[in-house]
Amino acid sequence: MRSLSTLPKAELHLHIEGTLEPELILELATRNHITLPYATLAQLRAQYEFTDLQSFLNLYxxxxxxxxxxxxxxxxxxxxxxxxxxxGVRHAEIMFDPQAHLARGVSLATSVNGIAGALASSESDFGISTVxxxxxLRDESQDSALSVLADLLEMKAPIIGIGLDSAEVGNPPSKFVKLFENARAAGLRLVAHAGEEGPPSYVWDTLDLLGAERIDHGIRSVEDSLLVKRLAREQVPLTVCPLSNVRLRAVDSLAxxxxxxxxxxxxxxxxxxDDPAYFGGYAEQNFEVVATEFAFDTDTLERLAANSITSSFATVERKAQLLGELAAWREQAS
Structure with missing residues (x-):
């Protein structure tokens, strides 16, 4: 089998703040004269053993x-x-957490312009189309979210959609109905985390109350046979993150x-x-570990890659281009 780093794929569940590698964290701390609780790379790396989602979020x-x-x-x-x-990522849909930066006194313009400025040349510089x-943050109030969304719309921030992340349990989808209504009215695409730590009922409500087009994680959906049938019938995209699920103890093991x-x-x-700097693997490494653990054949791996492309918010033309690249990869792999 060819290297899975050559498999053309889209990444649909990626938090840009979760890509901060320890080396860059220390470099930026020095640049900005910030004192962190850890002085060396070894001390920082020692923090990356998580017992649950919250222990990760604290470090994040x-x-x-x-x-x-x-x-x-x-x-x-x-x-x-x-x-x-x-x-091998050819299209990436990148999430960022504006509220987390605003809470630190970093303006919306700073985070948006910095990220969007780099993404503006992503295709020419890296061969990766991006949105x-x-x-x-679901552990913040809906009023806070509504205010930030209004500010993003007023500044004409180059966002294509909204998502919902952070601590899931105790923060049900019903808490954010108005936020998603406003985003939909503004023509934005809708995604949300559900069914990672939260129960299958959160997936139902994310679909029915929020109108989400895509479920981030969704692994606990398998506990509800009726939900599984619905997800299969409607072909709702589920952006699964295996290494993340293992590191955050959402599952006991990869097996x-x-x-x-x-x-x-x-x-x-x-x-x-998901957050590759924290969970021990980027896109191709998630493919590699499941291919090995479950003995997936080329057909299955190609199906997973095709699902990422067709479930994306890329243009019809870009999807066709990437599916063509995937077909070429398959021919070479045969």
Missing amino acids: YENMAVLVTEDDFADMTRAYLTRAREA LIAAF AHPLPQMLASGLNVCLNS
Whole structure:
């Protein structure tokens, strides 16, 4: 089998702040004269053992302190694009957390302009088409989210959609109905995390109350047979992140991951890296570990890549181009 880093793929579940590698964190801390709780690379790396989602989020938000200027955000984004190109990513739908930066006193313009400025040349510089999604923190209030969304729209931020992330349990989809109504009225695409730590009912409500077009994670959907049938019938995209699920203890081990069951049930699943700097693997590494663990053949791997492309918000022309590249890869792999 050919290297899975050459497999043309789209990445649909990627938090740009989660691509901050330890080396860049320390570099930006020095640049911005920020004192972190850890002085060396070894001390920082030692923090990357998580017991659950919250233990990850604590470090994730702590490390954001090094992002201060537009250049910081741009450097982080370009570093991801460089690594994504090596992983065979040809289209990326990148989420960022504007509220997390505003809470630190970093203006909306700084984070948006820094990230979007780097993405503006992503295709010419890296061969990767990109779109930007503003993700809202579900452990913050809907009023906060509504205010930030209004500001993003007023400044004509180059976002294509909104998402919903951070701590899932105790923050049900019903909390954000108005936010999604406003985003839909503004013509934005709608995605949301659901069914990672939260129950299958959160997936139902994300579809029915929020009108989400795509479910980020969704692995607990397999606990509800009626939900599985609906997801299969409607071919709702599920952006699954295997290495993330293992590192955050959403599943006990990779062997226990429901991915094979999801595929066997006809679900529209694709593979993504989520927060790759924290979870030990970029896009191609997520493909590699599941290919090895579950002995996936070329047909299955091609199906996962095709799902990522067809489930994306790329243009019809771009999708056709990438599916053509995928077909060429298959011919060469045969």
